Amino acid sequence: MTVALKVDRLSAGVEGKQILNELSIEIPFGEVHAVMGPNGSGKSTLCHVLTGKTGYTVEGAAAVAGEDLFSLDIDERARLGLMQSFQYPTEIPGVRLREFMLEASEERGIDEATAVSRIDEAAQQFNMEPFLERSLNDDLSGGEKKRSEIFQISVLQPKVALLDEIDSGLDIDAVKQVAEAVEQMRSPDLGVLMITHYSRILRYLSPDRIHVMIDGRIVDSGGAELAEELEQGGYDAVRRRLGIEKVVEEAPKQKPSDFFTDTPFDV
Amino acid sequence: MTAFDAGLIPILTAGLPEWRKSQMAAAFPVFEALDEPTGVEEDWRYVEYDHQFSDLQAALEPGEALPDGPFLTSVGDTSGHVLIVDGHVVEASSDSLQLARLRDSEEREFGLVAPDHNKLTAAHAAFAADGLFITVPEGTFVEEPLVIEVQGSTPGVASFPHIAVDVGVNAEAQILVVYRSAEGERLLMVPNVDLNIAAGGRLRYLSVQGLDHQASNVIHQRMKLGRDASGRVGEVGLGGDFARLDLAVDLEGDGCSSEVGGLYFGEGSQTLDYRMVINHSGKNTSSDVFLKGAVEDDSQSVFTGLLRIEKDATRTSTFETNRNLVLSENAKANSVPNLEILCDDVVCGHGSSVGPLEEDHLYYMLSRGLSRVRAERLLIRGFFQEVVDRLPVAGLAEPVSAEVFRRFVHAQDEGRVA
Numbered sequence: 241m242t243v244a245l246k247v248d249r250l251s252a253g254v255e256g257k258q259i260l261n262e263l264s265i266e267i268p269f270g271e272v273h274a275v276m277g278p279n280g281s282g283k284s285t286l287c288h289v290l291t292g293k294t295g296y297t298v299e300g301a302a303a304v305a306g307e308d309l310f311s312l313d314i315d316e317r318a319r320l321g322l323m324q325s326f327q328y329p330t331e332i333p334g335v336r337l338r339e340f341m342l343e344a345s346e347e348r349g350i351d352e353a354t355a356v357s358r359i360d361e362a363a364q365q366f367n368m369e370p371f372l373e374r375s376l377n378d379d380l381s382g383g384e385k386k387r388s389e390i391f392q393i394s395v396l397q398p399k400v401a402l403l404d405e406i407d408s409g410l411d412i413d414a415v416k417q418v419a420e421a422v423e424q425m426r427s428p429d430l431g432v433l434m435i436t437h438y439s440r441i442l443r444y445l446s447p448d449r450i451h452v453m454i455d456g457r458i459v460d461s462g463g464a465e466l467a468e469e470l471e472q473g474g475y476d477a478v479r480r481r482l483g484i485e486k487v488v489e490e491a492p493k494q495k496p497s498d499f500f501t502d503t504p505f506d507v
Numbered sequence: 508m509t510a511f512d513a514g515l516i517p518i519l520t521a522g523l524p525e526w527r528k529s530q531m532a533a534a535f536p537v538f539e540a541l542d543e544p545t546g547v548e549e550d551w552r553y554v555e556y557d558h559q560f561s562d563l564q565a566a567l568e569p570g571e572a573l574p575d576g577p578f579l580t581s582v583g584d585t586s587g588h589v590l591i592v593d594g595h596v597v598e599a600s601s602d603s604l605q606l607a608r609l610r611d612s613e614e615r616e617f618g619l620v621a622p623d624h625n626k627l628t629a630a631h632a633a634f635a636a637d638g639l640f641i642t643v644p645e646g647t648f649v650e651e652p653l654v655i656e657v658q659g660s661t662p663g664v665a666s667f668p669h670i671a672v673d674v675g676v677n678a679e680a681q682i683l684v685v686y687r688s689a690e691g692e693r694l695l696m697v698p699n700v701d702l703n704i705a706a707g708g709r710l711r712y713l714s715v716q717g718l719d720h721q722a723s724n725v726i727h728q729r730m731k732l733g734r735d736a737s738g739r740v741g742e743v744g745l746g747g748d749f750a751r752l753d754l755a756v757d758l759e760g761d762g763c764s765s766e767v768g769g770l771y772f773g774e775g776s777q778t779l780d781y782r783m784v785i786n787h788s789g790k791n792t793s794s795d796v797f798l799k800g801a802v803e804d805d806s807q808s809v810f811t812g813l814l815r816i817e818k819d820a821t822r823t824s825t826f827e828t829n830r831n832l833v834l835s836e837n838a839k840a841n842s843v844p845n846l847e848i849l850c851d852d853v854v855c856g857h858g859s860s861v862g863p864l865e866e867d868h869l870y871y872m873l874s875r876g877l878s879r880v881r882a883e884r885l886l887i888r889g890f891f892q893e894v895v896d897r898l899p900v901a902g903l904a905e906p907v908s909a910e911v912f913r914r915f916v917h918a919q920d921e922g923r924v925a
Contacts, residue, residue, distance in 0.1 A: 291874050318876035330871040334889025343885060344875045375889070376871075392875065 242306035244269045244431025245290075245322075245400040250300035251456075252282075252289045259285045261456040262300065267400065267431035272422065274434045274442065274467075277453035278475045283435045284327065286453075287404040291324045292317050305399050319348055321399030325389035325406055331377040337388065338372040341395050348396070355395075362394040366421060383414035390421045401425065403434040407441040419444035442467045452478050459484060509567060511538075511560045511634065511665070518567065519636040526614035527636075534622045534632035541626040550625065553809045553841045554778050556749055558695050558723060560626070563665040565634060566593035570660030576687050577910065578715050579654065582902045586651040586680070592658045594666035594696075595637050603649045604680065609638035609669070618669070618699045619729035620755070627697045627725050631667045635699065638669030641682070643708070645675035652681035652711075652900050659688035659696045659722055668698040674708035674736075683900045684714040686746070688722035693748075695723050702730040704738050706760060711739045711899035715907070718746035720775055725751045734760030734789070739899040742798070743907050744771030744779045745914075751780040758785070758792040758820075768797045770894045772911050773806030773838070774918065783812040785825065793824040799894045800831050801887070801911075802838035803918050811843045814857065818849040827857040832864060832890060834915075834924050880919060887915045 245267040252260040259282045267273050277283050289296050292314035302309040304322050312320060332340075338359060345355035363369045368391045377385050386406055393401045403422065407415050423445050425432060434447065442450070442464075450466045451458045454475065459482055460466065469477055479486055509515050516535055520528040543559055544551040569592035587601025599606045622632035643649060657668045674680060688694060696718070704710050710730075718724050724747045730738050744750060756765045771779045779802075785794045800808045810829045831840035844857040864886050872882035891911055895904045918924050 293870065314870070314873040315876055315878050315882075318874055323876075324874055326871070326874075330867050332868050332871065332886070332889060334892040335872075335885050336889075340872075340875070340885065343881060344877055347876050347878060347881060396875065 243267060244305060245433060246303045247290070248301045250286075250289065250298070250302060252285055252296045252298045254285070254296050259456050260289065263453075263457050265433075265451060265458055267433050269399070269431050270426070270428045271448040272426060272432040272434060272445070273449045273451060274436060274447040275451045275453050275458070276436055276439065276470060279437065281453045282456040283437070283453060284404055287324050287402045287435060290322060290402060318398070322402070323393050323396060323398035323400070324402040324404060325386070325393060327405040327408060329377045329385045329389055331375070333375045333378050335376050336373055337368070337376055340376055341392065344396055358395045358397070362391050365424065366391040366394065382409045383411075383417065386410065386414070386418050387421065390418070390425065394425060397429070399430060401430060401432045403432065405435060405437065407436055407438065415441050416444050439467050439471045454479065454484060509565050511563065511565060511630065515565055515634065519565070519634060523610055523636060524612070524614070527609060527617065530617055531633050534629060537622050538626065538629035538633045541623065541629050543626050550782065553807070554749065554780050558665070560630060560665065563695055564663055566595070566661050566664040566666055569593045569595035569597050570689070572597065573658050573660060573687055573689060576685070576717065578685050578717060578903065578906050579656075581906050582652065582654060582683065584651045585654045586649045587653045589639060589653065589655040590658070591639065591655065591668045592660050593664055594635065594668050596639050599639060601653055603647065604653055605642040605644065607640045607642070609636070609640070612640055615640070618727070619701045619703070619731060620699065620727045624727070628699070628727055630665070631669070631697050631699050631727070635667035635669045638671065641670070641672045643672070643674045643678040643680040645678055647675065647678045647680075649680040652683045655682065655684045657684060657686045657696070657698060659694045659718065662689065662692040662694055665695040665697060668696060670698065671701040672703065672710065672712075674702075674704040674710045676705045677707040678705070679709040681711045681900050682713070683903070684712075686714065686716050686718055686724055688718040688746070690719050691721055692719065693721045695725070698724070698726045700726065700728040702728070702738060702740075704730070704732050704736040706734040706736060708733065709737045713741035713743070713898055713900040713903060715743040715903065716746050716750050718750065720746065720748055720777060723747055723749040725749070726753065728752060728754045730754070730756045730765065732756070732758050732760055732763035732765060735762040736760055737764050739766045739768070741899040742767070742769030742771070743898070743903070744769070744781075744800070745910060747777060747779070749778045749780065751782065753782045755784045756786065756794065758787045758794060759789050761789040762791045763789055764793040766795045766797075766899075768795075768894055768897045768899070770798065770891050770907075770911070771800040771808060772914055773800070773802040773808055774804050774914055775806060776804070777806040778809070779806070780809040781811070784815060785813070785827070786815045786817070787820040787823045787825060788817045790820060791822045792820065794826070796827040796829070797894065797897070798829050799891060800840065801834055801890070801915075802831070802840050803834040803915070804923055805837045807839040807841070809841045811845070813845040813847060814855065815847045816850050816853050816855065820850050821852040823850065823853040823855070825853070825855050829859045831861040832887070833861060834863065834918070883919065883924070884912070884916060888912055
């Protein structure tokens with residue numbers, strides 16, 4: 241039986257810097273997996289490379305429901321059934337959420353009546369009705385944006401959902417809501433790969449498997465006990481147990497002015 | 508058809524009231540003294556204007572009215588209809604507004620713009636032999652728009668449509684002007700539009716510039732606002748080889764407000780040219796300029812907007828925004844917002860941008876499975892939606908959106924969009 245997502249010895253880099261090192265992971269249909277890792281471990285890069293963002297050198301293979309991803313363009317990957325929920329969803333003034341979902345549905349060959357009922361159902365489920373006629377992500381709070389992402393996944397029903405830092409920047413109530421929403425997304429036709437930096441969200445949902453990612457590869461996989469270890473001892477505890485040396489990169493010298501312009505992207 | 512020389516004046520003035528005859532006689536030397544714009548003048552920077560009055564003729568009679576065009580079919584009930592062809596008022600009727608033609612009117616100022624503003628305004632002052640004066644009587648509220656069709660019909664002609672609107676004290680009206688010209692014909696229109704809004708008056712005015720791409724249109728439009736008056740001016744710029752809107756808004760009365768909003772979309776080798784001066788002299792006045800445009804192929808757009816606040820215009824609030832999408836490599840958008848503030852008790856802001864469709868936006872949309880073609884179309888529609896929704900006369904949103912969209916899709920289909 242095919243799995244929802246299969247990533248096989250994936251290596252990727254940007255501007256000559258290697259970020260992912262022969263990373264492999266499999267998400268069966270019906271399961272929710274969490275990938276956890278410290279800043280700079282390559283979590284977001286994994287999402288971007290799978291989604292198809294340009295600018296990365298990529299080796300290795302990835303498949304959604306058995307179909308090769310890397311020979312496809314971004315939009316073809318999405319129509320094949322891969323969908324990312326972004327850490328920072330883009331605000332697009334003038335494009336309304338409802339029409340966006342209708343167009344995306346039409347592009348998938350979903351007839352309008354079905355699309356409309358999916359939109360209405362999901363809007364009700366995720367409390368998105370007030371946002372349907374508003375511009376995409378425009379003027380939404382952090383939590384509302386993440387909810388909108390989950391809503392979109394639920395309308396478009398991909399085979400694989402990549403949730404990039406779906407819990408970041410949210411207060412605890414919003415984290416609970418998002419966790420609930422992820423649990424509601426569970427379906428036998430969907431595999432979820434949830435990327436997170438903090439174990440906080442794992443208090444409110446139970447992934448089928450947890451993977452720890454360090455230095456661009458999965459170094460350990462397990463169940464709830466792994467989350468517990470991270471909660472207690474952080475990534476250093478995992479490193480010590482597995483004998484992974486912490487590579488301390490010399491911090492680049494920053495001019496004071498850089499402090500304000502430097503964005504903490506997790507690449 | 509006759510050339511624009513001294514011999515034309517007596518022909519044109521036959522049958523006109525004396526006051527207008529003497530105005531034209533006084534304006535002719537001004538016309539003769541001024542040079543044709545060459546592109547060196549600040550007012551004509553960025554553009555190539557290639558009409559010469561020596562190549563153009565006057566239309567002594569109106570040409571044939573054009574066949575029905577787009578934009579008007581979706582307008583519901585109206586308060587009247589005016590047709591101006593080659594500068595001549597051919598039809599004018601309204602049940603609620605007072606309409607008068609030049610030849611039946613008492614002496615009055617003919618155009619708020621000074622004749623020596625440039626060669627074209629001087630030509631208008633010297634050669635405009637017809638005109639329509641619209642009065643919205645004091646206290647009248649006219650709910651439906653008056654529709655004015657301004658057409659250029661005869662090839663090789665320069666015409667001078669003249670429209671003046673007087674909105675009385677506490678009166679309110681809506682006006683829709685649609686400019687069109689004969690298919691494939693080179694000609695020039697130099698309209699003059701005065702919008703004079705008395706105390707407490709309100710006017711919503713929308714012009715749709717839908718000329719053929721061979722014809723040119725240079726509009727001089729002035730709006731003057733009295734105490735607590737409000738004027739909303741909308742602009743849709745689609746047509747013309749060279750199309751200019753030279754607009755000045757004078758916020759003279761205390762507490763008055765104005766809004767200028769709209770869109771333009773250039774294709775082929777069009778030049779769409781917007782020159783605006785918003786002048787605040789009353790106290791507690793507010794104004795907003797919000798214009799969005801796109802250019803594709805070899806077309807170009809110009810926006811220069813000056814917000815001027817005079818010394819005693821305390822508590823002025825004024826904003827100006829001009830956003831431009833450049834959709835092909837050879838297209839160009841110039842955007843030059845300016846402020847001149849002589850008073851220190853004001854709120855004032857301006858924003859301007861020129862660039863292609865945002866890659867971030869496209870990436871997000873592609874990641875949802877939209878093809879690039881579809882994503883671009885949605886972005887174009889979204890970009891203009893904001894201004895289309897704010898057009899001051901209802902019923903135009905649909906046909907205007909449709910035309911903008913049609914242009915973009917057509918260019919996309921032909922691979923003309925970068």
